[in-house]
Amino acid sequence: MAYLDAASTEPLHPAARDAFMAALEAGWADPARLYGTARRAQMLLDQARADVAEILGARPDEVSFTSSGTQAIHLGVLGTLQGRRRIGRRMVTGAVEHSSVLNAAAAHEREGGEVETAGVDITGRVDAGAFAAALSRPGTALACLQTANHEVGTLQPVPEAAEAAQAAGVPLLVDAAQSAGRLPVPGGWSVLTASAHKWGGPAGVGVLAIRKGTRWRSPYPEDEREHRRVPGFENVPAIVAAAAALRARAAEEAEEGPRLSALVERIRREVPRLVPDVEVIGDPVRRLAHLVTFSCLYVEGEALLTELDKSGFSISSGSSCTASTLRPSHVLEAMGVLTHGNVRVSLPRGVSESDVDRFLAVLPDVVRRIRSSLGVH
CATH class of the missing domain: 3.40.640.10 (Type I PLP-dependent aspartate aminotransferase-like (Major domain))
Incomplete structure (x- = not known):
């Protein structure tokens, strides 16, 4: 996992x-x-x-x-x-x-x-x-x-x-x-x-x-x-x-921060190339080194996280709704960006490049399957 x-x-x-x-x-x-x-x-x-x-x-x-x-x-x-x-x-x-x-x-x-x-x-x-x-x-x-x-x-x-x-x-x-x-x-x-x-x-x-x-x-x-x-x-x-x-953590940051930032930059670049109708969210430069968020059109965030979990990835979403409120993320709403199909990837210390490779390999098929189940092609 x-x-x-x-x-x-x-x-x-x-x-x-x-x-x-x-x-x-x-x-x-x-x-x-x-x-x-x-x-x-x-x-x-x-x-x-x-x-x-x-x-x-x-x-x-x-x-x-x-x-x-x-x-x-x-x-x-x-x-x-x-x-x-x-x-x-x-x-x-x-x-x-x-x-x-x-x-x-x-x-x-x-x-x-x-x-x-x-x-x-x-x-x-x-x-x-x-x-x-x-x-x-x-x-x-x-x-x-x-x-x-x-x-x-x-x-x-x-x-x-x-x-x-x-x-x-x-x-x-x-x-x-x-x-x-x-x-x-x-x-x-x-x-x-x-x-x-x-x-x-x-x-x-x-x-x-x-x-x-x-x-x-x-x-x-x-x-x-x-x-x-x-x-x-x-x-x-x-x-x-x-x-x-x-x-x-502070002592490690000089080495770990740039490494995580490079992995995040790769995700920011590759996800829109591999998956159609994706919006990468947040400032591309003035940002935290370890975090990237994107939203996939025609996909519910909860369904996407569930399928990614089955594929071996523990990932969060900024638009996960609760059964009681059915309300999306106040952050995404305030920004005026797509709130559905949202994925937040945040890399921990020591994460391997192979984990990012595998995520980028798995994500396109997961999104495609969810869209197909909804009749979106």
């Missing part, structure tokens, strides 16, 4: 596995206590925090660990809005942000807040000028922008947005889930979020970094853990493993 869904979850990095097993022995105790085993756990937690902070461009005391990237975003969005409530109730976000950002924005609206959504072009990129104009309006308490889109890989204009946010005195929350460990984190952020399982760490560890001087108030009852930002007992072994994976 060829796993080609790293944008959902990167396979556990060997460095993470080794660190996790070692930390199970040394870091199982409560790091908030004063006895020896607890102090060892606290030392492991402190070192992991320092390692993550260094790679993300933060101070260790600005970094807190959460139970997921989604929780980090919810705390970052709602906590910053709560902390700046006296300044205003406006929030600005891009149309293609992760659903956790949009869901937090919807909760803010239900509480009487205002949300302005900046549209994107056909590549999925937010217009930097329009985003800057939106966050500069009076009463803006928070602006949110991802480093790169999780469905189509397009890089967002975070440096320009950060410059505009600093000029307007508005904190910028940057969702770095898809890029942390793969690309340098852009500066200028006030709040940063990330998720360990996206870079090869274990699931269940998120990162919330809040710059000193950023007004923030927890939307939860206060807890003494994690700088009073995140309630609950820290999973020290998982956090240690997450930090180890991030260090290893």
Whole structure:
């Protein structure tokens, strides 16, 4: 089975596995206590925090660990809005942000807040000028922008947005889930979020970094853990493993990034040549190295993924609908591109060229069979 869904979850990095097993022995105790085993756990937690902070461009005391990237975003969005409530109730976000950002924005609206959504072009990129104009309006308490889109890989204009946010005195929350460990984190952020399982760490560890001087108030009852930002007992072994994976992934990127980018470029070039009526989506140049998305006309995304699974490929789709909503991807809708028959290929570290060869060999026949079953020739 060829796993080609790293944008959902990167396979556990060997460095993470080794660190996790070692930390199970040394870091199982409560790091908030004063006895020896607890102090060892606290030392492991402190070192992991320092390692993550260094790679993300933060101070260790600005970094807190959460139970997921989604929780980090919810705390970052709602906590910053709560902390700046006296300044205003406006929030600005891009149309293609992760659903956790949009869901937090919807909760803010239900509480009487205002949300302005900046549209994107056909590549999925937010217009930097329009985003800057939106966050500069009076009463803006928070602006949110991802480093790169999780469905189509397009890089967002975070440096320009950060410059505009600093000029307007508005904190910028940057969702770095898809890029942390793969690309340098852009500066200028006030709040940063990330998720360990996206870079090869274990699931269940998120990162919330809040710059000193950023007004923030927890939307939860206060807890003494994690700088009073995140309630609950820290999973020290998982956090240690997450930090180890991030260090290893960042160290490998100089070699692995260009290799994956070349494989993705091959997919971008070959799929339209091999399969008729295909639209490759996202920016062809300013993009994540490991991710490519395309849509096949006259094909349902779910049927395509099922047949590819039978052929030995674990692949995701940006347009998979649920039985309850029957709604396609909000990202593809905002871009104004084809939403049906969508395939997102995201290459994990170590993927072989032969896996890509086999995928390109299998895909045309799979699409042809599905179209034929629908009477499309």
